[in-house]
Amino acid sequence: MLIFLVCGLGVASWAPIVPYAKERLGFNDANLGLLLLLMGAGALIMMPITGILIRKNGSKKITLSAIIILSIVLPLLLLMDTPLTMGLTLFTFGAAIGTIDVAMNAQAINIERYYSQHIMSSFHGLFSLGGILGPLFMGGMIKSGLQPVIAIGTISVVLLLIVFSQYKSLLSSAHESKDTEQTKFSWPGRAVIFLGLMCFIVFLAEGSILDWSAVFLKDIKNFDAAIAGAGYAAFSIAMTAMRLLGDKFVDKISPQKIVLFGAAISSAGYLVAVFSPWGWLSLAGFVLVGLGAANIVPVLFSAAGKIKGVPASVALPIVTTIGYTGSLAGPAGIGFIAYSSSLSVAFCVIALLLLVVSISYRQQ
Structure with missing residues (x-):
């Protein structure tokens, strides 16, 4: 859990x-946006490669190696002062994150199988908790004068x-032997593609x-710019809390229903945010999105390990x-829809897609 x-x-x-990196490089928003694409590219390129590395070396060693690289690269993000060096550093940073993501989830799948009970949501809950604590720790240290x-x-x-401190507790490659036997290349089956699309x-x-969310609250719901980030904060807190409790829900109801009901609740959350006449209710809509979506990905990842x-x-x-790819390219597509019509329409499209997940999901 601590690896997550x-x-x-x-x-x-x-x-x-x-902001510090942007100021040091003298970039505008457009230049920074293009540079940030390299981080996503690094992650996406390394994810399939990580599968090959895991089959050869086991996820334990890959997890350790990638976290060491991540730890080295993080300070470099504040030291690189040219677009080329910063681009290479961001690419490496993204590659390390993508590698850790696949390797730690491979570990989690094997540990879940080892314990014979649902624990994937708790793992992802710690990841979400780290997402909340990271900015708090960094902001606190910088504000204190560091x-x-x-x-x-x-x-x-x-x-x-x-x-x-946790390395010895990770499962060795011996526990992954059944998963690493891949003698020849084969195209992914429909079940794998289906889970990927979900x-x-x-x-x-x-x-x-x-x-x-901040743009939506500011431009559509007339929130003050200083508090427009409340939508993402509400979403993040709701998602973290639900993931930490998620395994109990998966035990009580089937994983399939977690996806069916969760996607429906998230869809309703988007619709509440769009059609609410009150700002506080729009925030409640983002809370619903977080509550509903929280345990869908852990269930889908777990299902991927059981095909x-x-x-x-x-x-x-x-x-x-x-x-x-959805987290990287999807929001850009939403921006295109918003430009062509409105951000409210774009959010309604997301709500419709989540209903597709709710209706179409079947246990693999």
């Missing part, structure tokens, strides 16, 4: 230092301390809250790659 916390902390610690590079270096040390939609819905005839080290990288 490490990944969440590592990803979220980047957010508070983006130089940003020292603050981010402190985060790197914490990440290393956690991973080295993840694509859910990640699109989550990513759109990150990228567009008959397909090793988890093959299925999981494909599902994660397709899914994270």
Whole structure:
């Protein structure tokens, strides 16, 4: 679970230092946006490659190696002063995150199988918790007077301390032997693609809250700019809380119903946010999105590790790659829809897609 916390902390610690990097490079928003694409490209390229590395070396070693690289790269994000060096550093940062994501989920699938009970939501809950704590820790250290590079270096040390303290507890490659036997290349089956597309939609819905909720609240619901970020905060807190409690819900009702009801609740949340005449109710809509979506991805990732005839080290990288494409490319598509019509219409499209997930999902 602490490895998931490490990944969440590592990803979220980047957010508070983006303005410093932007100022040092002298970039405008457009230039920064293009540079940030390299981070996503690094993650997407490494996700399928990580599956190959896991089959050869086991997810335990890959997890350790990627976190070490992440810890080294984090301070460099505040030291690189040219577009080329910053671009290469961001690409490496994204590649490390993508590698950790696949490797830690491969570990989680095997641990869940080892315990023979649903625990995937708790893992992802720690990732979400790291996403909340990262900016708080970074912001607190910087506000207390520490130089940003020292603050981010402190985060790197914490990440290393956690991973080295927990390394012995990770399952060895011997426990993954059944999943690593892949003698020849084969195209992913329909079940793998289906799970990937479901993840694509859910990640699109989550990513759109990150990228567009503040704009929506400010421009459509007339929120003050200073508090427009409350939508994402409400969503994040709701998602974290529900993930930490999620395994109990999965035990009480079937994983299939978690997806069916969760997607429907998230869809309703988007519609509440759009059609509410009151600002506070729009915030409640974003809370519903977080509550509903919280445990869908953990269930889908767990299902990817249980597809008959397909090793988890093959299925999981494909599902994660397709899914994270939704978090990267999806919000851009939402921007196109918003430009062509309105952001409210774009949010309604997301609500419709979530209903597709609710209606179409079947247990794999």
